[in-house]
Amino acid sequence: MTDHAGTLNIEEFRAEVVEALSAVAVRRSDERSQWGVGDDRVSVVAERSEGEDEELAALRAYRAHLVACGLGWVDGPAQFGGRDLPAEYAAALRGLEAEFDLPDDSCLRFSVSTLTPTLLAHGSPVQQAAWLTRLRSADLVACQLYSEPDAGSDLAGLSTRAVRDGAGWRLNGQKVWSSGAHLSDVGLCIARTSPDKPKHAGLTTFLIDLDSPGIEIRPIRQLTGGASFDEVFLTDVYVPDERRIGEPDAGWSVVVTSLLNERSAIGTEVGVDEALVERLVDLARHVGDPLDERTRDAVAQIVTRAWAARLTTARFLEGGGVPGPELALSKLLATDLLRTMSDVTADILGAAHVADSGEWGTYAWSELTLGLPGLRVGGGTDEILKNTVGERVLHLPKDAR
Numbered sequence: 001m002t003d004h005a006g007t008l009n010i011e012e013f014r015a016e017v018v019e020a021l022s023a024v025a026v027r028r029s030d031e032r033s034q035w036g037v038g039d040d041r042v043s044v045v046a047e048r049s050e051g052e053d054e055e056l057a058a059l060r061a062y063r064a065h066l067v068a069c070g071l072g073w074v075d076g077p078a079q080f081g082g083r084d085l086p087a088e089y090a091a092a093l094r095g096l097e098a099e100f101d102l103p104d105d106s107c108l109r110f111s112v113s114t115l116t117p118t119l120l121a122h123g124s125p126v127q128q129a130a131w132l133t134r135l136r137s138a139d140l141v142a143c144q145l146y147s148e149p150d151a152g153s154d155l156a157g158l159s160t161r162a163v164r165d166g167a168g169w170r171l172n173g174q175k176v177w178s179s180g181a182h183l184s185d186v187g188l189c190i191a192r193t194s195p196d197k198p199k200h201a202g203l204t205t206f207l208i209d210l211d212s213p214g215i216e217i218r219p220i221r222q223l224t225g226g227a228s229f230d231e232v233f234l235t236d237v238y239v240p241d242e243r244r245i246g247e248p249d250a251g252w253s254v255v256v257t258s259l260l261n262e263r264s265a266i267g268t269e270v271g272v273d274e275a276l277v278e279r280l281v282d283l284a285r286h287v288g289d290p291l292d293e294r295t296r297d298a299v300a301q302i303v304t305r306a307w308a309a310r311l312t313t314a315r316f317l318e319g320g321g322v323p324g325p326e327l328a329l330s331k332l333l334a335t336d337l338l339r340t341m342s343d344v345t346a347d348i349l350g351a352a353h354v355a356d357s358g359e360w361g362t363y364a365w366s367e368l369t370l371g372l373p374g375l376r377v378g379g380g381t382d383e384i385l386k387n388t389v390g391e392r393v394l395h396l397p398k399d400a401r
Ligand SMILES: Cc1cc2nc3c(=O)[nH]c(=O)nc-3n(C[C@H](O)[C@H](O)[C@H](O)COP(=O)(O)OP(=O)(O)OC[C@H]3O[C@@H](n4cnc5c(N)ncnc54)[C@H](O)[C@@H]3O)c2cc1C
Pocket: 045, 143, 144, 145, 146, 147, 148, 149, 150, 151, 152, 153, 154, 176, 177, 178, 179, 180, 229, 373, 374, 375, 377, 378, 379, 380, 381, 382, 383, 384, 387
C-alpha cells in the first residue's frame, strides 16, 4: 500500500521490518520488563573484549540479512541498494531494532552513519560505486583517523604529512583514539598536503587500507577496563591517488561533513536510547525506595527529557540531507542526559554503584559512569559543541581564539 505521495505506508513498512527482524532475532520487549533476566550490561562506549571477532561476524551476518530484505539503507539512494524512503522510515527501523535482541552495532557507527553520507557528499561516482554498498552491508568496516597526540579539538593543526609520490601519496605520522581501528578494513585519514597554506586550506582526506605496509595499530586501555580504541602509526605508507576523497587541499570540507553526521549519529543512536531509560525506571522500581519523591521526580524528568531530546533530533533531521550545526545540540542533550542518569543511579545504588555485590542490574551501572567522560569528549567535547551552538546556531559573537 502507498500513501498519496506514492511512498510505502509507514505502518506497512513497520510490519515488513518486524517480519525481517523476527526471522533472525527474538523480540526482547517481554524479557526486558522482567527484572533479573538476561544480560545486565549498561554500555555506552563499545568495549574490546574476548569474542569480539565472533561478535563482528554475527553483526556482518545480520547486516547482510537486512540488505537481502531490502532494509540495508532505508533512506539511501536506490543505485546503492537504498530504498529512497524519507528519514522517518530509517528512524522507524532503528526504533524497532532496539526492541530485538540483535548484535551490538556500535563498531559500525562510523561506517554506516558517518562515512556513507560523507562519501555521498564528497566521493567520486567511482568511489561511491566501489564502497557505499559494501559499507552499508558491513562487508567493509571503516574507522576515523583524525585525532593526533597534538591535534584534537584543534584538528586543523594536525601534523601527519602526505607527500606526492608518483601515482599516489606517501603518508607519515601518528593518529590516536581511533575507535575500532583494530577491527576495521579501511580508515578515513586526514593529512597535511600543503604546509605553506593556512592550516584549514592545506589538508587532504584519503580512505586508506589498514593492512597497507607501514601501518601499525596498538590498542589503548580505557578507564572501563576495555580497549575499544587504538593508536595508529603511519610510516611511509603508500596510498594510491584514487583513494583521495575530494580535491587535494580541500579535505577540511570532507571532515566537516563527517563530523556533522557523526554528531547526529551520537545524538540519535547512543545517548537517549529508549531501552537504557527503561532500565533506569526498572532500577528505581526494584532497588530504589518507590516512595522517595526526589528519586521519582528525577526519574520522571529523565523519561520526559529523553523523549524531548529524541523529538528535537527528529525535527533537526526532517527533510534529510547533510545535518546542520544545530545537531551539536543533539549530542549535548544526549551527554547531559546520560550525566543525569549516572548521578541518579549513583543516588539509588549507593555503595552498590562502586562495589560489586553480584546483585543483577546494580554494579553494571558503573560502566555508564566510567564510560561517560569518553562520550563527552569523543565526536567533539562539550565545550567545543557549546561554542558551535553559540556561534553557528545562535549567531553570538565568536569565541576569542
Ligand atoms: C570515546 C572516544 C572515541 C574517540 N574516537 C575517535 C576516533 O574514532 N577517531 C579520532 O580521530 N578521534 C577519536 N577520538 C578523539 C576525540 O575526537 C578527541 O579526544 C577530541 O576531539 C578532543 O581532543 P583532545 O583529546 O586532543 O582534547 P583537547 O582538544 O586538547 O581538549 C582538552 C580540553 O580543552 C577544551 N578545549 C579545547 N579547545 C577549546 C576551545 N576552543 N574552547 C573551549 N574549550 C576548549 C576541551 O573541551 C577539553 O575539555 C575519540 C575520543 C573518545 C573519548
